[in-house]
Amino acid sequence: MQKVSDWTIHRLSSYHRLLSEFANEGKEYISSHELAQRAGATPAQVRRDLSCFGTFGTKGKGYLVADLISKITSILGIDRDWRVALVGAGRLGSALFSYKEFRKRNFHIVAVFDSDRHKVGKHWADVQIDHPDDMKSIVRQRKVDIGVIAVPADTAQSVANAMVDAGIKAILNFAHRKLFVPDGVTLRNVNMAMELETLSYVMTKNRTRR
């Protein structure tokens, strides 16, 4: 299989959502053109992204919506449950915990950690907040797959180390600090300012054009 960029995976993720919309609208087939238009990409880009994973679509008819949904589901690995540990029970952690889209996409937060002794022992829904000192045993017991870092930048690296030490192989980092993880551990950084920059780009462009 050829090397697939994160950008392709992001787009697949976005195609998946849009295809569900098309399915809800009762569409059976869809062209790369229609999908591209809704995704803010080009038809060539859509075809190139999908071609990384095999041959899809029927000449002249386009893609069978249900079929493409199920194939992307399986490519993204969201046809199974993923068990997530969240570290940081602050504002961001709390927002992430109640973010319904995670659960809808089969990501379940099964453990929450915070080093603040006032928070440890409290419950968020049915999950108890634990101290990071207990991470290793809890991660093992609850079969955690993914760690989410929602702590301030200055403690993010030590949290990442603890996650790696606990056997977590995939980490999503919301802190603004470059983190180092050993080979074999996958790290992704989230930057919410990126979306605002798409907006400032569009507005700057429109202003220049006038």
Added chain:
Amino acid sequence: MQKVSDWTIHRLSSYHRLLSEFANEGKEYISSHELAQRAGATPAQVRRDLSCFGTFGTKGKGYLVADLISKITSILGIDRDWRVALVGAGRLGSALFSYKEFRKRNFHIVAVFDSDRHKVGKHWADVQIDHPDDMKSIVRQRKVDIGVIAVPADTAQSVANAMVDAGIKAILNFAHRKLFVPDGVTLRNVNMAMELETLSYVMTKNRTRR
């Protein structure tokens, strides 16, 4: 100027961050290869993205880091301040308000709205929480450029309508609801589950490979 996809803009945004890292590391020049490697893209992709905006780089030497930073800054429109109104003073709103990266990238939250009468009148740092009924005059007074929606899905469309009515031309939506805005208004939807799907993709791929 050719049509530029949102994905290209996202990558520019990411190149911008990485270039700042390279600058901090004392690098003066950088190749498309080095930039691509850190960005999780291909060198061809990097060159294609930049070529949308003119000619960059010197043959055999690569890109001058400082120069490329300043050009991308200007393309993204982040060489000026942007004034943001946040609607929804709940968990997510609170996390966004304290998200330092926004301010660092010149996005300033200058107004916060919530329809909960218990929240109206309270202050977050130096910003008072106001009722959405006052959106029109406040948006005008504070010269708001961008609206951020951080309310539950079922009220998101009415918030978007109020923003449009108040003259906001760019909206960032965190609610999971397809929103409709008139022509001339730019809408972007944020999906944080997308990043988790990059992780599940990698882990699924690794598992299949073993």
